Amino acid sequence: MSTLDRRDIDILFAIANNHTMSTETIHEVTDIPKSTVHYRIQSLKDGGVIVNDLCELAREKIGLEITVISEVWAEYGEGYHEEIGEKLSDIEGVNQVYFTMGDTDFVVIARLTSRDMVEKLVEDYESIEEIRRTSSKFAITTIKETVGVSTLRDYDVETVRAAQGLSEDGEDGG
Amino acid sequence: MSTLDRRDIDILFAIANNHTMSTETIHEVTDIPKSTVHYRIQSLKDGGVIVNDLCELAREKIGLEITVISEVWAEYGEGYHEEIGEKLSDIEGVNQVYFTMGDTDFVVIARLTSRDMVEKLVEDYESIEEIRRTSSKFAITTIKETVGVSTLRDYDVETVRAAQGLSEDGEDGG
DNA sequence: ATTGAAACTTGATCGTT
DNA sequence: AACGATCAAGTTTCAAT
Numbered sequence: 001m002s003t004l005d006r007r008d009i010d011i012l013f014a015i016a017n018n019h020t021m022s023t024e025t026i027h028e029v030t031d032i033p034k035s036t037v038h039y040r041i042q043s044l045k046d047g048g049v050i051v052n053d054l055c056e057l058a059r060e061k062i063g064l065e066i067t068v069i070s071e072v073w074a075e076y077g078e079g080y081h082e083e084i085g086e087k088l089s090d091i092e093g094v095n096q097v098y099f100t101m102g103d104t105d106f107v108v109i110a111r112l113t114s115r116d117m118v119e120k121l122v123e124d125y126e127s128i129e130e131i132r133r134t135s136s137k138f139a140i141t142t143i144k145e146t147v148g149v150s151t152l153r154d155y156d157v158e159t160v161r162a163a164q165g166l167s168e169d170g171e172d173g174g
Numbered sequence: 175m176s177t178l179d180r181r182d183i184d185i186l187f188a189i190a191n192n193h194t195m196s197t198e199t200i201h202e203v204t205d206i207p208k209s210t211v212h213y214r215i216q217s218l219k220d221g222g223v224i225v226n227d228l229c230e231l232a233r234e235k236i237g238l239e240i241t242v243i244s245e246v247w248a249e250y251g252e253g254y255h256e257e258i259g260e261k262l263s264d265i266e267g268v269n270q271v272y273f274t275m276g277d278t279d280f281v282v283i284a285r286l287t288s289r290d291m292v293e294k295l296v297e298d299y300e301s302i303e304e305i306r307r308t309s310s311k312f313a314i315t316t317i318k319e320t321v322g323v324s325t326l327r328d329y330d331v332e333t334v335r336a337a338q339g340l341s342e343d344g345e346d347g348g
Numbered sequence: 349a350t351t352g353a354a355a356c357t358t359g360a361t362c363g364t365t
Numbered sequence: 366a367a368c369g370a371t372c373a374a375g376t377t378t379c380a381a382t
Contacts, residue, residue, distance in 0.1 A: 004235075004236065009236075012231070012236070015228070015229065016228075019226045019227050019228065020227045020228075021227065021228070021229055022227075022375080022376090023375070023376060023377085024374080024375055024376080032350095033350075033351055033352075034351090034352090034375090034376080034377095035350075035351060035352075035353090035376095035377080035378085035379095036349080036350055036351065038376070038377065038378090039349075039350075039351095040349090042377095043349095047235070048232055048235060049231060049232055049235045049236065050229045050230070050231060050232075051229075051230050051231065051232050052193045052229055052230035052324065053193050053194045053195065053196075053229050054189070054190075054193065054194075054195070054228055054229055054230055054322050054323050054324055055189065055195055055224050055225075055226055055227050055228060055322065055323055056224070056225050056226035056228055056321075056322045056323070057186070057223060057224060057225065057322065057323050057325065057326075058222055058223055058224075058225050059325070061178075061221070061222060061223045062178065062183075062186070062223065062326075062334060062337065062338075063334060063337025063338060064325070064329075064337070067272060069272060069274065069281050081315070081317075082317075085315070085317035085318070086317070088317070088318075089317055089318040092328065092329055092330060092333065093328055093329060093333075094318065094328060095318070095319070095320050095321060095325055095328055096316075096318055096319050096320070096321070097316075097317040097318040097319075098241060098243060098313035098315070098316055098317065099313065099314050099315040099317055100243065100311045100312065100313050100314060101311055101312045101313075101314055102311035102312070103311070104311065106317075107243050107311075107313070111325065111328075113333060113334075113336070113337040114337070117333070137274045137275055137276035137277070137278065137281075138274065138275045138276065139272035139273060139274050139275075139281070140273045140274060140275055141255070141259070141272070141273040142270075142271075142272055142273075143255075143256075143259035143260070143262070143263055143271040143272065143273055143280075144259070144262075144263040144268065144269070144270060144271040145269070145270050145271075145321060146269050146270070147230075147269060147270070147319060147321035147322065148228045148229065148230045148231065148321065148322050149228050149229055149230070149231050150226060150228055151231065151233070151238070151269055151285065152231075152236075154266065154267055154268060154269055154285075155238075155266055155267060156266060159266065159267075159287060159291070160236060160237060160287075162287070163236065163237025163238070163287040163288070164236075164237060196358080196359090197358070197359055197360090198357080198358060198359080206367095206368095207367075207368050207369075208358085208359080208360095208368085208369090209359095209360085209361085209362095209367080209368055209369075209370095210366085210367055210368060212359065212360065212361090213366075213367075213368090214366095216360090217366095
């Protein structure tokens with residue numbers, strides 16, 4: 001499965017907007033027959049579009065109240081970013097690592113439970129030899145955070161359809 | 175539900191590590207009886223710890239290939255950050271908005287489908303009056319991204335337990 | 349790839365401790 | 366709050382198109 005068709009996208013948006021993967025519910029809201037919903041979701045899983053079956057958590061309720069955003073500058077070298085990226089990813093509490101274009105080499109986002117954990121993060125940065133410099137800031141508030149299918153709620157259906165080469169009328173891209 | 179006990183945490187980690195919310199599967203891997211797993215998950219939902227039933231997507235497969243990380247500087251004023259934060263959140267494609275301490279006021283992460291959408295993002299920034307300056311960079315690679323219960327995979331069970339006031343032995347915090 | 353109907357598995361409930 | 370047994374409900378399969 002390389003591109004998605006109109007129906008795949010409808011199903012994904014239904015999942016995002018109804019907060020559920022339930023075949024029954026998706027059938028009810030989309031009017032697509034149960035067995036077809038099942039078939040499609042299975043195809044999306046097989047095609048690697050849906051990679052995980054999960055739920056979202058209220059981070060603060062499990063104690064991950066501190067958010068740290070760091071910029072990281074590192075030494076250049078052959079394939080260095082993969083190696084350093086892995087090292088950054090392995091630090092406890094690090095949830096996002098981006099290798100970036102521009103003035104910084106990496107942007108790292110970590111959720112931590114305590115001041116001690118923040119200190120440990122900084123120490124872990126320092127223990128990575130190739131890292132030249134880091135600059136971290138705290139998030140006072142997380143105003144928005146949607147990653148997963150919920151991400152789809154941030155888009156117009158038409159935008160996603162267009163990304164799959166589907167025009168506004170009923171043309172098919174799958 | 176204010177704090178979680180050992181069993182809640184075990185169930186959440188089981189969900190994270192087995193990529194499923196299935197009562198049956200969690201029962202199998204944890205040895206906690208089905209009906210108890212059901213009862214606990216229900217409590218976690220009622221308590222607002224589990225906020226959403228979802229799945230993770232391969233973003234690139236739905237065309238959200240471009241990641242932009244922006245720093246935003248804004249005018250100060252009474253409750254200004256909530257208002258501006260909302261406006262930033264409403265921009266199509268914006269997935270994460272953090273109100274920060276330090277040299278910048280906001281950090282914004284957006285996933286976009288095209289160059290056109292990047293231009294639109296910048297225009298949308300400019301259309302917000304209170305915004306003084308923005309600085310954006312592209313992520314070349316997303317090395318790591320885990321938000322949701324999958325986030326738990328980034329932590330030691332002990333760290334999360336400690337955040338709930340649970341010691342290493344069998345003491346209960348819920 | 350789609351579907352209705354059948355078969356089966358599982359989630360939800362209830363009563364007891 | 367925990368849990369075994371029960372039942373309703375949903376998921377998955379099947380055969381036909």
